[in-house]
Amino acid sequence: MSTMIKNISRLLVHVMLLGTVLMVVGCASQPDSKNLQPPKHPAQQVLKDDVTYAIDVYDPLEGLNRNVYMFNYYFDEYFFLPIVHAYEFITPDYVEERISYFVDNVLEFGNFTNNLLQLKFKRSGIVLERFVINSTVGVAGFWDRASEFGIHKQPEDFGQTLGFYGVGDGPYLVLPVLGPSNLRNASGFIADSVLFNAVGPARWVDDEASSLIFTGVSAVDKRHRIPFRYYRSGSPFEYELVRQLYTKKQEMEIAK
Amino acid sequence: MVRRLLIVVGVCAWLVAAPLSSGYAYDYPFANRYIATVLGTPEEFAAKLPDSVPVQQDALVMFPQRQVPDVLWNLAELRYSYVLQEHEAPLMFLIAGTGASYRSAKMRLMQKVFYQQGYSVVSLTSPTHPNFIVAASCSGVPGVLGDDARDLYRVMDKIRNRLAQKAHFSRYYITGYSLGAAQAAFVAKLDEQEHKFDFSRVLMINPPVNLYNSVQILDAMLDDNIPGGLDNFNQFYTEVTDAFTKVYKNGDNVEFNDKFLYTAYKYYRAADVNIDRVKAVIGLDFRMSSGNMAFVSDVLTHAGYVVPVNAELGRNAHVTEYAKVLFRLTFLDYFNDILVPYFQQQKPEITVADLIANTSLKHIDSYLRNSDKLGMIGNEDDFILRPGEIDYLKQVFGERATIFPHGGHCGNMGYPDNVAAMVNFFKAADKE
Numbered sequence: 262m263s264t265m266i267k268n269i270s271r272l273l274v275h276v277m278l279l280g281t282v283l284m285v286v287g288c289a290s291q292p293d294s295k296n297l298q299p300p301k302h303p304a305q306q307v308l309k310d311d312v313t314y315a316i317d318v319y320d321p322l323e324g325l326n327r328n329v330y331m332f333n334y335y336f337d338e339y340f341f342l343p344i345v346h347a348y349e350f351i352t353p354d355y356v357e358e359r360i361s362y363f364v365d366n367v368l369e370f371g372n373f374t375n376n377l378l379q380l381k382f383k384r385s386g387i388v389l390e391r392f393v394i395n396s397t398v399g400v401a402g403f404w405d406r407a408s409e410f411g412i413h414k415q416p417e418d419f420g421q422t423l424g425f426y427g428v429g430d431g432p433y434l435v436l437p438v439l440g441p442s443n444l445r446n447a448s449g450f451i452a453d454s455v456l457f458n459a460v461g462p463a464r465w466v467d468d469e470a471s472s473l474i475f476t477g478v479s480a481v482d483k484r485h486r487i488p489f490r491y492y493r494s495g496s497p498f499e500y501e502l503v504r505q506l507y508t509k510k511q512e513m514e515i516a517k
Numbered sequence: 518m519v520r521r522l523l524i525v526v527g528v529c530a531w532l533v534a535a536p537l538s539s540g541y542a543y544d545y546p547f548a549n550r551y552i553a554t555v556l557g558t559p560e561e562f563a564a565k566l567p568d569s570v571p572v573q574q575d576a577l578v579m580f581p582q583r584q585v586p587d588v589l590w591n592l593a594e595l596r597y598s599y600v601l602q603e604h605e606a607p608l609m610f611l612i613a614g615t616g617a618s619y620r621s622a623k624m625r626l627m628q629k630v631f632y633q634q635g636y637s638v639v640s641l642t643s644p645t646h647p648n649f650i651v652a653a654s655c656s657g658v659p660g661v662l663g664d665d666a667r668d669l670y671r672v673m674d675k676i677r678n679r680l681a682q683k684a685h686f687s688r689y690y691i692t693g694y695s696l697g698a699a700q701a702a703f704v705a706k707l708d709e710q711e712h713k714f715d716f717s718r719v720l721m722i723n724p725p726v727n728l729y730n731s732v733q734i735l736d737a738m739l740d741d742n743i744p745g746g747l748d749n750f751n752q753f754y755t756e757v758t759d760a761f762t763k764v765y766k767n768g769d770n771v772e773f774n775d776k777f778l779y780t781a782y783k784y785y786r787a788a789d790v791n792i793d794r795v796k797a798v799i800g801l802d803f804r805m806s807s808g809n810m811a812f813v814s815d816v817l818t819h820a821g822y823v824v825p826v827n828a829e830l831g832r833n834a835h836v837t838e839y840a841k842v843l844f845r846l847t848f849l850d851y852f853n854d855i856l857v858p859y860f861q862q863q864k865p866e867i868t869v870a871d872l873i874a875n876t877s878l879k880h881i882d883s884y885l886r887n888s889d890k891l892g893m894i895g896n897e898d899d900f901i902l903r904p905g906e907i908d909y910l911k912q913v914f915g916e917r918a919t920i921f922p923h924g925g926h927c928g929n930m931g932y933p934d935n936v937a938a939m940v941n942f943f944k945a946a947d948k949e
Contacts, residue, residue: 297825300815301854304823304838307845313751314841327833334591413770492591495618495648496809497816498840510773513762 318433318504326435327500334491336438345484359403361486364479365414366395366402370461371453375417379425384415391415419456420449424515433504440489441507543922545929550898551795552782553928557622559779564936566629574598577675579653586816588830595652597676600628601637605685607717607947609636610673612704613643614695614927616806622775623694626931627939634940637684639676643697644668645806647813657817658859659810660728660852661875666703673704674713689714690943694927695901698724699878702891706881718946720939721893723927726906728876732807732848734901739800740847742793747845757794760785799926808843811851812836820855878913885913892917892942894935896924 308314320326349357369392376385391407391414399406408414423445424430431444442450457463463472496502546562547553576594585593597619609631613624619640631638642649644665650657653672659665677686691714693701698721705719725731740746743753764781765771771780782790815822816830823842830836852872860867874880885891893914897907911918919938921929929935 297828298821300821300823300825302823302842302846302850304842307842308838309748312748315751315754316837316840316844323835324833327835331833493596495592495642495646496805497589497592497647497812498809498836501837501840509758513758513765516762517766 316498316501316505318508319430320433320504322432322434326433329435329437330491330500332437333435333440337491341438341484345481348481349485357482357485360478360482362395362399362405363402364475364482365405366392366399367462367475368479369395370457371419372415372417374456374461375419375422375453376415378419378422379417381415381417384417387412388415418446418449419452420446420511421515423449424511430508430511433508441503443508443511446511543934545921545924545932545934547925547928548923549792549795550896550900550923550925550928551792551799552790553923553925554799554900555795555928556779556782557928558931559776563931564630564933566626566936567633570600570629570632572598572600572628575679577652577672577679579671579675580655585651586830587832588834588836589647589651589813589816590832592648592651592813595642595648595672597639597641597672598628599637599639599676599680600632601680601684602632602635605687607636607688607690607943608677608680608684608686609638609943610689610691610701611638611640612669612691612693612697612700613641613646614693614697615643615645615803616810617697618642618646618648623927623930627692627694630936630939631690631943634943636690636943637680637686639673639680641669641672644700645696645810647809650810650813651817656859656863658814658856660856661860661872662699662703662728662877662880663707663875665700666707669700669704670707670711670713677714688717688946690718690720690946691716692720692722692939694722694930696725696728698722698893699728702878702881702885705888705891706884709884716890717949718943719888719891720942721891722930722939723895723899723901724878724893724910725901726878726903726909727873729852729873730903730906731901732803732852734903735800735803736807736847736849737800738796739804742797742800744793750844753794753797757798803848804844807848807851808840808846811846811848811855812839812843814851814855818855818859820859822851822855879909882913889917890946892919894919894921894938894942896921896926896929898923899926901926 352360369388373385373388373392376382376388391412394407394410394412395402395405398404420442428445430446434442434444434447436442436447439450458472463475466472492499494502545553545558547556574596575598576596578594583593611619611624611627611631613619613621617624619642624640628638628640644650644654644659649668650659654665654668655671656664680686691701691704692698701719702721702724705716708714708716743750745752761777761781764777764784765773768780768784771777811822812824814820815824819826823839823846824830857869857872860872878885891914893910895907895910895918897920899907902910907920911920919942921935923929924932924935
């Protein structure tokens, strides 16, 4: 029980730290609209109030978000990616793949609980089946034998569970390190972490060192698997594009 | 036994001879040119290429003195990639199409094709891409082919000098697709005076004949194919993404990756695909590229196009409104409102007709006709060409043109016959 309290309090500290970072980063610069020579195609003339623009997403914290987005770029560039590259350099592809499968297998816990919470019993059953197969035939999860047998992943998280029950997106958020999110999914992420630590795999193992190592390895493994790089799209409107695509993708995930 | 051997020999002979005879069957799978353009060549139909090649990435600064505006801060260094052979080998330069970067899907395809062929390869971002405009465009106003070629040439020379410390090059080749093809020809023409490379072969893949004509076709593809016009874009977007959601939800083990569009196509079956929507998607892609280009050019040259001349945009400025305005403006608007005024300011005597002529291959017509080192690959049904333009290309290149019956605009580049055509064009020069 003490481990659980420790884990939750550690999580709280992390969240508070995150909050402090957000405060410090401050607000985005807004172009000063006074004394500006109107361009040839001014927004006031071209845009219409009664038209819905696909690019618009509810983003009241945009100034903050843009700064966190930039923070993430620097964090990636000078801290996270060098670690990921070192990991990729010393680890043979074959081993990387084993680690990815291992991490995914441990994280099936979240897929299971969230499928269950959405009353998707058949899918929960499939997750359980995957976990049993991969933990045994797949040698502690290092191989994804279940997929080879045609038993595919059924990913769900608590953000999607909240969405399933009609909780709206809430404002768009760019989380430090983690990247694009929204209020619902950020809350969901915290809920998933609490569950994972309080009643999930971290609790079963009940060993702080192992949990910490797993957290570190899974973070590096996840970044290793995401090809996205900040500011590499070349678009001066990358922030808007990522926001729009993220929001649409979440809608699709909830519909699934 | 002997009979079987004869059959095998016969089949082999037929396979070799087939592409040479006029009536050979070309089985690239998508007959519709718009679908071909969007889906490209899915893996199951594509030429077999290595999964990965030992690519290195690097970046360079062409104009160290240039004050890059804050809002463009992350575009200040020109990124590129290269992959080197361990032994002395020809060096191939690849130029990307409109708005595409050095690591676009088609660039990665060509990189693998030519690396596998035994060449070292340098991949270059299109001069119309924001990164190139900020980091390597002398004027900051892309579109005039001669000027773009000079910018490219400078970059190529600098990269070659850097790589010369790591590898030996026996000769130089250059190729590009779409706009990059036209630029490759202009680079080759420039090299005839400068002689820094003396290219042995130059290949143009799906070039426009006249950029000015082609952009108008592409501009219209978005405007004309959104029911009710651009005011209704959001509804169009919702319908398209709803259709994708249905595939994602009901399809078997569907994931979002480069195969998703083809999965969706198979899900809805060819007969049910609305071609107007497909055209709109091509137009959308082009509109986004040209909007990015216009914004960067506007900010860099203080053109007062969509951004007020005296606005100071910080790193994290709110620029969403500009994106919305640019979505309503065409490449032609950019041409009229940024490109023409810029070049007329540089040279008051230059006319609009001169500038339009400078966006055309016809500007270097006699060079294209008379230089044997140039060749082209194209498609009979390429929709970026106006009626008669494919005939112009056939006439100019004669024997040096390989024209496939269908494939749209660059859709069939990964198809085995197309890859073979690319490789064979250069192979002939390897032995010279």
